[in-house]
Amino acid sequence: MKIVHLTDTHVVAGDGFLAGLSPAERLRVAVDSINAEHGDAAYVVVTGDLSDSGDVASYETFGAEI
Secondary structure, X not given: OXXXXXXXXXXXXXXXXEOOEXXXXXXXXXHHHHHHHOOXXXXXXXXOOOEOOOOHHHHHXXXXXX
């Protein structure tokens, strides 16, 4: 059984940047890669800090990307 694990995405609201990078864009690329290369995975588990600041807008961005 294949399980994919994502952790600590630290998404910020919209296409905001964190340390010069866009966490939402990096998550988007990761999800695309999982779909393309691991479509046979039984589960995808996401743990850690999904949002960098914990605000509603960043969780909405996370939800839109996932």
